[in-house]
Amino acid sequence: MDMKATRQAARHRRRRLGLMMGTPLALIAAGVLSYLVMAFPSARKADAGNVAATPAAGTPMIVQPGPGSLTAAAGPTTAAAQPSAPRTRRTASTVAPLAGRIRPKVTYRGVATAYDAGNGGGACLYGPSGDLMIAAMNHTDYEASKACGAYVRVHAANGASITVRITNECPLPCAPGQLDLSKQAFAKLANPSLGRIPITWRLLSPRMSRTISIRYKTGSSRWWCGIQVIGHRNPVARLEVRSSNGWRRLPRTPYNYFISADGSGCGGAIRITDIYGERLTIKGIALRPNVAQPTRVQFARH
Template identity: 60%
Template structure:
């Protein structure tokens, strides 16, 4: 009987010990859970990684954006503006640039819109012939200038070169243009004139000179808002600049680039690339392109 009680007591001690172990383990787990819940990473609270070390958003891929503020017109022929920006100044201007007031005298003659610049006669009655110095080997061709005298002004397009006795600053106006400034009986008046960039000029056209072939060609740009600085033809992977004749055609003496893509640049540095211009002599081929206004 005494041995049975000792045996039961021993088993009771074993059971108590097991219960204590289980309680300690459960308490430890509960404490760990409370500790994890209180250590700043509880559900719903931003973690240190999320709040302070979040990976930055990827920067936009520059190649995915347009490489220039291009204004692309796609007529037939097509045209694409390829300059990144149009500067306010005119780094490619010759003697006639924006902002400079030229002073001289104005006369008039029986103009028809044709002349040294080789534009077709007719159409615009408000034209002018530039003195030789400011004509500058056709750089003045197609430029628009505002002529002012006695509080009156008129805007004319340069289509001709004044005869050799015209001094620097002088401009020979069409009779219609001169009449906007003074009575024809005045004959000769003091004026000032400056380059302008008008709004209502339409779009550009291209013409190949009579006799142009794949072995020699002359290229003329018509209807440009701003004076031209250069014309280039495609040459392999690059561009080849053509010289400008005094009669306002850009010449490819060996025919290189004739009938291919053209790139034209105005005095402000804006470039337009013209595609689809056929090698069709003496045909005015319109585009939908035009230089920006200044």
């Protein structure tokens, strides 16, 4: 009996000890559970705020163009891939890498004035012209004859417009953006009595059926020559001649001739390049001064 009583007493002691130890553990577990329940809504709110501020990959995000950009295009992209400049805006330099001050897809602002064009001659030395829808480019944008032969579309504030070809230079104080139109061209935009009107204009690559012509300057020979390009659709950026050492680029004068001072390449093959980078090779042009000799080529339309 004593042994049995002793065993029962031991079992009761172990049971009380388990209860004593289990109670604090249960209290601790209950406290942790209460903390998690209270914290969970706050965590959900914080997560929701993060999602709103940072779009997940694949969510459309509109990129706004910066001020002063040539184009207003800004296409949708994703937060995962940042757009590069060539993808969000197309600059004139990528369209016409050899362009000078006058670039395609750019609108220029200025004023239009009028002058007596006479027979259509001018600083570009194209000579007389039966088409008097022509203009003199201001000294800055004329850029030492780079503007010669360019076609521009001119718009007046009243909605009238006219296409003119650049055949002359308007000297200072003609301001950048200014066009000095022939009286005939000015009359297509406004009453000639106004004398001066605000305009906008853009470079044009017009439709045309005629081909390019080449002319050697008066006095040209196999020891010295000047070469001019006439009737080109797009502005000419370069002229090269074939020499014993390959293609040689000739310098351009303010009077719109490319000069070979030592006669290299005079009377040989000629290669011309427009502002868009298109190259045309012309052969068989005789060294005949002051004669416009037609070719079979023309620059592509843009």
